[in-house]
Amino acid sequence: MSSSKGVFEDKVVLVTGASRGIGKAVAIAFAREGACVAINYRSNKDAAQETASLVEQAGGKALLVQADVSVRSDCEKLVDQVVEKWETIHVLVNNAGVTRDGLLMGLDENDWDTVLKTNLEGTVFLSKAVLPHMMMQKYGRIVNISSVSAGNGRRGQGSYSSSKGAVEAFTRVLALEVAPKNITVNAIAPGMIETDMSDLVRGLANKQILAQIPVSRYGKPEDVADSVLFLASDKADYITGQVIRVDGGITLGIGI
């Protein structure tokens, strides 16, 4: 544990989908800066407990909260549980996300619903649930995890790209609405990050993908976490409604 005061000391941070991947790295990064970190998970309790252990080892306080953000009533319960423990929430990281890739003509309607309800509606209704607390304290930072797929889709990612594009549009509108209350809302659009979610596609097309990444490597969850912490910090007070691509430049070229 660091002896100097962390940037997020005394701040309460809620990270959704924090049992693994980007959410886990974000939770640990906040913990290193002294935050109280609420670790939300849907089903993988063992993995979430591991995140909690790492959060505590890093110098933060951990609270495990099971909730399925695709269920609206769960969003409210999730926020209530965090507030019950730590009285408020200063930072919300809407990270929980799923993919159900497949060509549109073979679209399974349930898959579409799952992706949109988790990625988009989870972000919307969790934001709605935390805003009264942020408004009352005249301080709040919301960071939504989008994807480069919001702007540069791949075949088979109709649902995922749509959900992330909508998250970015929502980010801008919410930022406008809540700016007078000292609440900022921004998004991070990660590129190809080494997580379970991208495991399959990296395995199938490793060389082709790497060839399109100007920095010649995949991103690490920690690369994304650093940007999340920046947007949640006082250094980003004047930034709202923006999307930062953390993608090693993958969206810059034309892919040839």
Add this chain to the structure above:
Amino acid sequence: MLTKDEVYSKVTDCLVEALGVDEDEVSPESTLTGDLGAESIDFLDIVFRLEKSFSIKIPRGGLFPENILSNPEFVKDGRVTEKGLQELRDKMPHLDIDKFANEPNVNNFADLFTVDMLVNYVSTKLN
């Protein structure tokens, strides 16, 4: 049970917090929008603070109207129609709709939202 003065004092505290105004800027006749500079998000802020301060529940659209003045059935050429006025009387009994009905221009509607109106609304809720 709180006296009207006590309710007024707590309502003033909520407005000072929500709107960032000084206490001496707030008077019973102050209009929330015109005099105290409230914007749309501030109305939600005020509702949350009143709920917490008085331990009451204010239903959505219960204090400030929703979907009435944006409904073409209730507003025509910038004026609230008879039907709209009736809707406001039914849904917003805490507002002085009779006074507004003399000149039902939508631009005048915000003037109904005064500090005194909030005090009366909360007092009724508490009773």
